[in-house]
Amino acid sequence: MARKSYLLFAFLLAMIIRTQAQQQPLPVILDTDIAGDYDDVGALTLLHAFADKGEARILAVISSNAFETTVPTISVLNTYFNKPHIPVGITRKSAPNESCPQQWAQAIIAKYPHNLTGNAQAEEAVALYRRILAQQPDHSVTIITIGFFTNLAGLLASKADAYSALNGRQLVKQKVKQLVSMATSLPVGKTTGREYNVYIDAPAAQTVLAQWETPVTLSPFEVGEQVRTGIPLIKDKSIQHSPVKDAFAIALAKDKDTIGRMSWDQTAVFAAIRGITPWFNSRKLNLRIEKDGSNTLIPGTRFTYLELTGSQAKKLQQEIEKLMHHQPAH
Ligand SMILES: [Ca+2]
Structure with a gap:
């Protein structure tokens, strides 16, 4: 009888621990090139929506793009979502430096409050990665890249410092759970492709995708291409005074896009937090x-490579669009 009670107690305890583990928000660092395209705005909105739902915890947002608007843009969005003090980092390299031709970034920076008014006010990217990773439990951190691999290549090459006695590769192996990247392309029936996030800093992508020692999931060009979002968002009258809505309204109008922007970056954030299946x-x-930054299919099983059927794309589009309508609690 005592043994039965013990087993029941042990079972209930295991269930409680399991439920708590499932409810733990996933600690995430987002690495973005936010400026050249505005799917990054959608992706950061998704991450804030997941954070507000208790599914994610944003450890840092880091820019791989030296363009002058990136840190203020991140600050605008973090401030809008009531998290103005999330650590923000940026590469100190002069390139990549990819501008915002549609001027949506300049518009939201001019209109909305933010505490980081220039890139110089953000921490250096690799130092911030090292500081944050060193503080986290082993094998716990999800890194999502929706820009270039510039910062992660720098992280891998980094040496022991005040934050950790481990070098970059050791620190990544010890602290990171997974890397999820919007990167690469394999058009149907092809064994090669070429994708922007990779070819803008090809040496960095080569280093990271060859040396990274945790599980890696790739959301390629062909996945995000099928998911069109933003038109319902800019028509949603319940959303007022939102930098997210403004960015999409300005950019979609400039693009004369009436179908919705391709949602490359949102797919990576979505897969990282909600998982691959179904x-x-x-x-x-x-x-x-x-x-040259192109990618070639070779034998092996190193990466988990995402794909979408037509019906999956439809469901994912609805879900991502809904998350992009997320508004902060006031
Ligand atoms: Ca991006």
């Missing part, structure tokens, strides 16, 4: 990054 299909494969 939203995506996936297969294991390996890719070599060439000097």
Whole structure:
């Protein structure tokens, strides 16, 4: 009888621990090139929505793009979502430096409050990665890249410092749970492709995708291409005074886009937090990054590579669009 009670107690305890583990928000660092395209605005909105729902905890937002609007843009969005003190980092390299031709970034910076008014006010990207990772439990951190691999290549090459006695590769291996990247492309029936986040800083992508020692999930060009969002958002009259809505309204109008922007970056954030099944299909494969930033399919199972059927794309589009309508509690 005593043994039965003990087993029941042990079972209930295991269930409680399991439920608590499932409810723990996923600690995330987002690495973005926010400026050249505005799917990053949608992706950061998704991450804030997940944070407000208790599904994610934003440890830092870091820019891989030296363009002058990136840190103020991140600050505008973090401030709008009531989290103005999330650590923000940026590369101190002069490139990549990819501008905001549609001027949505300049418009929201001019209109909305933010505490980081220039890139110089953000921390250096690699130092911030090292500081944050060193403080986290082992194998706990999800890194999502929706820009270039510039900062992660710097992190891998980094040496022991005041934050950690581990070098960059050791620190990543010890602290990171997974890397989820919007990167690479394999058009249907092809064994090669070329994608922006990779070719803008091809040496960095080569380093990271060859050396990274945790599980890696890739959301390629062909996934985000199928998911069109933003038109319902800019028509949603219940959303007022929102930098997210403004960014999409300005950019979609400039693009004369009436279908909705392709949602590359949102798919990576979505897969990182909500998981692959049933939203995506996936297969294991390996890719070599060439000097020109193109990618070639090679034998191996190094990466989890996301794919979407037409009906999955429709469901994912609805879900991402809904999350992009998320508003902060006031
Ligand atoms: Ca991006």
